[in-house]
Amino acid sequence: MKKIVFVVLLLLISISPNGNATARSIKSVEDILEVFEHQELSIKQAIDLAYDSALKWNKNAQLLDAVNIDLDKPGKSIGSNGKRKFWNIAFGVPDTNKYFLVTIHNGIIDKINDLTNKGDSPYPKKEFIQMEDIKYDSPELLKIALKMGSIYPGKDWAKGYNFMLRKDTERNINLILVIGWNSDQTKMKAVGFNATTGEYIPPQT
Secondary structure: HHHHHHHHHHHHHHHHHHHHHHHHHHHHHHHHHHHHOOEEEEEEHHHHHHHHHHHHHHHOOOEEEEEEOOOOOOOOOOOOOOOOOOOEEEEEOOOOOOOEEEEEEOEEEEEEEEOOOOOOOOHHHHHHHHHHHOOOOEEEEEEHHHHHOOOEOOOOOEOOOOOEEEOOOOOEEEEEEEEOOOOOOOOEEEEEEEEOOOEEEOOOO
């Protein structure tokens, strides 16, 4: 994609009659590249993008969880940079049953849905995640998980590397999971990290 854009840019420069046209062409290409580069988001970027919509829904909204969606076409590099194009970011209001979901497709908000159901139990405060407590992000935690070994990208289902943030209420930890597969693609594997300290969190047995 970038190579094609730069070839077009060179052609525009070579035929532009004046400098202003060239400047406009360069700005246009930069805009195209910016859109292309921002299709993939880290888990923190996806949450940041979704948060304004949640606050417009309810000024007391807080984060419940975030997970990427497995909508990518099969490929070799899905999630290998710690970023994904498709996300579901869930919010609620503590001690109420209010629930709000922001869906991100290709790096932009695609849908917002108030999914509050009258019969649902209230969400206790301990289930929510404070933004200031998320000190680590999916790209850096993926690198650590890969150094630990034995985790591989999925091929057909749960493709590539997947990422989830949730509250482990039993251990009171904001948990980021890097999810992949074993080497022969027969079993999913998850490596967990404390989102505040970056510490590896062994699975509960």
